[in-house]
Amino acid sequence: MKKIICLVLVLMLSVSCKDDDTLETTSIDISFANTINSQNIELSTGVYQTTLGESYSINELKYIISNISFIKEDGGIFTYPVEDSYFLIDEEVPSSKIITLENIPVANYSKIKFGIGVDQSNYPLNGVDNFVPTAEESQMLWSWSAGYIFFKIEGDYSPSGNQPDEGFLFHIGSHGTNLDNYKTVELSSNFGFNFTENTLVYINADIPKLFNAVYDIRIEDKSDIQVDPVNAPKIAENASQLFSSIPQNKR
Amino acid sequence: MSKLILCMVLILCLACSGDETNYVEISENKILDFPQPDFFPQPVYNLEENPPTEKGFELGKKLFYDGKLSSTGVISCGFCHVQEFSFTHHTHEVSHGVDGALGTRNAQPLMNLAYLEEFSWDGAAQHLDAFSIIPITTDTEMNETVSNVINKLKSDEVYNELFAEAFNNGEVNTQNMFRALSQFMVMMVSADTKYDKVLEGNSVFSEEESAGQSLFEAKCASCHEGILFTDQSYRNNGLSIDLRYNDIGRERVTGLEEDKYKFKVPTLRNIMVSLPYMHDGRFQSLKEVLDHYDSGVESTQNLDPSLQQEISLGISLTEIEKNQLISFLKTLTDDNFLLDRRFSEF
Numbered sequence: 001m002k003k004i005i006c007l008v009l010v011l012m013l014s015v016s017c018k019d020d021d022t023l024e025t026t027s028i029d030i031s032f033a034n035t036i037n038s039q040n041i042e043l044s045t046g047v048y049q050t051t052l053g054e055s056y057s058i059n060e061l062k063y064i065i066s067n068i069s070f071i072k073e074d075g076g077i078f079t080y081p082v083e084d085s086y087f088l089i090d091e092e093v094p095s096s097k098i099i100t101l102e103n104i105p106v107a108n109y110s111k112i113k114f115g116i117g118v119d120q121s122n123y124p125l126n127g128v129d130n131f132v133p134t135a136e137e138s139q140m141l142w143s144w145s146a147g148y149i150f151f152k153i154e155g156d157y158s159p160s161g162n163q164p165d166e167g168f169l170f171h172i173g174s175h176g177t178n179l180d181n182y183k184t185v186e187l188s189s190n191f192g193f194n195f196t197e198n199t200l201v202y203i204n205a206d207i208p209k210l211f212n213a214v215y216d217i218r219i220e221d222k223s224d225i226q227v228d229p230v231n232a233p234k235i236a237e238n239a240s241q242l243f244s245s246i247p248q249n250k251r
Numbered sequence: 252m253s254k255l256i257l258c259m260v261l262i263l264c265l266a267c268s269g270d271e272t273n274y275v276e277i278s279e280n281k282i283l284d285f286p287q288p289d290f291f292p293q294p295v296y297n298l299e300e301n302p303p304t305e306k307g308f309e310l311g312k313k314l315f316y317d318g319k320l321s322s323t324g325v326i327s328c329g330f331c332h333v334q335e336f337s338f339t340h341h342t343h344e345v346s347h348g349v350d351g352a353l354g355t356r357n358a359q360p361l362m363n364l365a366y367l368e369e370f371s372w373d374g375a376a377q378h379l380d381a382f383s384i385i386p387i388t389t390d391t392e393m394n395e396t397v398s399n400v401i402n403k404l405k406s407d408e409v410y411n412e413l414f415a416e417a418f419n420n421g422e423v424n425t426q427n428m429f430r431a432l433s434q435f436m437v438m439m440v441s442a443d444t445k446y447d448k449v450l451e452g453n454s455v456f457s458e459e460e461s462a463g464q465s466l467f468e469a470k471c472a473s474c475h476e477g478i479l480f481t482d483q484s485y486r487n488n489g490l491s492i493d494l495r496y497n498d499i500g501r502e503r504v505t506g507l508e509e510d511k512y513k514f515k516v517p518t519l520r521n522i523m524v525s526l527p528y529m530h531d532g533r534f535q536s537l538k539e540v541l542d543h544y545d546s547g548v549e550s551t552q553n554l555d556p557s558l559q560q561e562i563s564l565g566i567s568l569t570e571i572e573k574n575q576l577i578s579f580l581k582t583l584t585d586d587n588f589l590l591d592r593r594f595s596e597f
Binding site for chain 2: 120127129130131132133136137141144145146147175176177178179226227228229232
């Protein structure tokens with residue numbers, strides 16, 4: 001009798017402490033590939049053409065990804081903890097292009113949503129201040145404006161399509177409270193993001209679209225675009241159109 | 252038998268009680284009363300999100316006066332923001348940074364920051380918690396990186412303890428550092444001047460001060476508006492362009508031509524002690540400032556419409572009127588704030 005009571009109680013003990021929500025979670029990796037004509041970018045050496053006939057090379061390509069969330073078919077949203085959601089993608093640093101997200105509820109998601117840059121609407125709350133050191137080390141901070149550079153590309157170009165030999169740089173961020181260049185990207189997929197264990201999601205950034213996705217950009221017209229209320233929003237808009245998802249693999 | 256069951260039930264109860272019972276409060280960290288003056292607007296700063304606490308304030312004060320925040324280890328926030336001069340860099344036209352480097356702008360006073368919507372002469376910081384990035388990283392100011400500052404603080408035992416006491420997560424990180432600095436700075440409320448006492452009915456203006464007040468309300472208060480003595484807008488007040496700096500002002504933040512040469516309308520509280528004046532500290536006395544408005548205004552790009560009268564520029568003032576205005580402005584000095592030990596370095 002005693003033994004049975006003991007056994008029952010021990011069983012109860014072991015059951016009673018289990019979490020109520022038995023939701024299974026997984027970690028996933030998201031891999032960002034910056035490509036031109038489906039090829040990896042050759043920094044500094046590769047020479048590429050815009051649709052307006054200019055040629056360009058890229059020395060530096062960086063952008064901030066933030067506010068990642070996943071949307072299910074039924075509209076249910078899983079928002080990744082905002083304070084852990086800031087990532088710097090740097091073309092030159094391979095490890096920066098794979099970001100790992102932990103504790104994602106296992107489900108079949110139809111959309112992934114993220115921001116390019118930092119959402120100024122509640123800046124600098126949501127732990128974004130803790131991203132300052134990372135951004136600073138990569139020169140993604142405008143120190144004089146206490147703000148982040150959201151998207152940065154630097155390189156050389158040639159208006160006539162020859163060997164690029166003139167510098168260009170686009171540094172895109174928000175202009176104080178005057179102009180918000182933060183953009184969100186939503187990628188859907190008819191195959192779904194079925195997150196099971198160790199899912200790897202591929203996201204491709206088709207870099208030439210930076211010059212023509214929505215607005216045609218002739219680099220010669222303005223080869224230095226920083227706090228530029230006319231041109232910066234155009235680059236930001238184009239940048240938000242770069243991304244597409246590729247069917248994910250299981251590792 | 253029944254004892255055994257009782258025993259097991261007790262174990263059951265304990266088993267699920269979680270970690271709370273093991274948590275020992277290290278020390279009480281009291282939330283400070285924010286000294287909201289009756290006649291001030293509601294604070295802009297979100298005091299619920301980052302309530303000033305005893306330990307947070309103490310940490311913020313230590314950070315404020317610590318040269319560790321600079322690359323050379325000797326330039327603290329307090330170096331350019333000196334309390335008895337309403338936290339400005341007294342007598343320095345533009346502020347000095349590491350190794351004697353000269354900046355391009357005059358350090359602004361620190362007080363009533365909880366009521367400001369944007370910070371810096373051009374509004375480059377939209378939030379007090381982000382403001383400190385500017386002086387820390389500017390090469391002519393503290394010339395340091397935020398990452399380095401955090402590393403220095405992490406390797407300091409005293410700071411580790413202070414951060415642990417001040418914040419729930421106890422981490423030495425950027426957010427907590429900025430929040431501690433903000434906690435120290437938002438508590439700097441200055442509202443105990445003769446002007447305030449007159450408002451409260453506890454004092455009266457002299458004839459001269461009273462005349463100055465009338466003039467002020469007629470000729471100055473459209474920009475230096477309300478209880479904070481600023482409408483927080485950006486305006487070009489007709490200063491000649493100093494080619495050494497060619498400071499474009501607000502345009503640097505917005506990129507808009509229409510914002511060129513515009514600077515934040517500064518508060519006038521404690522104005523007697525916060526000389527020199529203007530964004531580049533070009534005027535050493537209020538007399539010079541009033542002379543500028545009377546006869547020195549130049550028609551530079553985007554000159555504020557309020558300074559363009561029918562045929563003349565500026566605000567015409569007689570010498571008598573200037574003296575009356577200065578007498579009124581003297582009533583805006585808050586000695587208790589300037590000497591408040593809570594904010595003092597030593």
